Amino acid sequence: MRALSILVFTALTFFTSNAQAVLLGATSRDPNGLRRSVVSIENSSGELCSGALIGPGLVLTAAHCVTDTATYRVVGVNKAFRPQRVGVIALAVHPSFVTGTTPRTQPGVDLAILLLERPLGGDFLPLDPSLSGRIDVGDDVTIAGFGVSNESLKGTARVLRQANLVSLGPIKVANRVLIVADRERLAETSGAGACRGDSGGPILAATQNSYLLYGIVSWSSGALRSRGTSACGGLTAVTPLIEHLGWIRQAVASLTARNGAWARH
Template identity: 65%
Template sequence: MRALSVLVLAVLAFMAGPAQAVVLGTPSRDPNGLRRSVVWVENSAGELCSGAVVGPDLVLTAAHCVTDRATYRVVAANRTFKPQRFRVTVIAMHPSFVRGTTPRTQPGVDLALLKVDRPFGPDYLALDPRQAGSVGLGSSVVIAGFGVLSERQRRTARTLREASLISLGPVQVANRVLIIADRARLAETAGAGACRGDSGGPILTANGGVYRLFGIVSWSSGALRPRDLSACGGLTAVTPVAEHIDWINASIRMLSAPNGAWARR
């Protein structure tokens, strides 16, 4: 654990930033695959993040993705991978989240729940946060998001990609996060991981084609020995869902209330 903390701090000292597509990820083309549960979140200022469907009209994402004074929408891919747009009507941000901080210096919890203007419909599959569990050291996880392939390839965003990473265990930086990385590279050199546009996207465990939501991407770093300066291809920091399930469940109940017992943002 101490060695991991030293590695994390060394990488952060070099380069780290919000995970704003999955580097070295494989495009997801299965209409019955992750496109049913993974969306992107964009705003009127041009910012892009990813998110996970967790209810008929609800998306879980990173809080730092929804701090701009802007209008927001969620975009989901239908069975033919054409974009379907939904207007965000309510944003519930974790009460400990501190605005004005970067994701890696965030002392609070980097989570937000979004309600959209209508149900996603039967073409989509909500992930149940209550089924989230722990991930052991060295365990395999799946990252999925709509970000770029590299920071120099901005036009590669808005394609769903996924990759397999491994858990390097939890670490306390400003808040508590789980660190995941490319199994072969372990952040020494650039490998698979989150990049620009992947913040808020899901980290999942997979068993026989069944996915369970484990966490939400918060930030990513460059590798220790990169060829180019980058905030991608090194470590990916994840906010574990199970550790904040009480707030998630309470927020889901609040935003699902039929009498509209919630405040608009």
């Protein structure tokens, strides 16, 4: 754990950002794959994040993705990978989240749940957070998001990509997060990981037939040996869901009770 602490501190001394595309990720082209469960979140100010569908009309994402004074909409892609856009009518932010901070210096929990104006439909597959487990050091995980494929190429966003990473374990920076990274490069040099557009996207554990939702991406860093001012390709920090299932259940119940019980079914 001490070695991980030194690694994270060194990376943070260089560059970090909101984890806003899956760097070195493979484009997801399976109509029965993660496109059923992973969505993008856009606001009227032009900002982009990712999220995980946890009900027909409910999306789990990072709280820092919804702090702008703006209108929001969620975009899913159907089996033909055509966008399906739905407006957001209500949201719940974790009560410990503190606005006005960066994700890395956030002392609270970087989670939010969005309620959509209507369900995305039967073409999509919500993930159940209550099935979330604990990710141990050395475990393989999958990251997915709609961010850029290259930090300097903004036009590559809004395409679903995924990559396999390895867990390096939990650490407390300002709040408690789980650190994941490219298994081969371990953040020493630039590898796979979250980048601009992936905040709020899911960290998943693959099963024989599907995926389990284990966490939500909060921020990322550049590689330790990066020569430029990169904030991608190094460490990816994740909010682990198993520690916050009570709040998730309460927030879902509150949102659906006030705005439409259909969102739970």
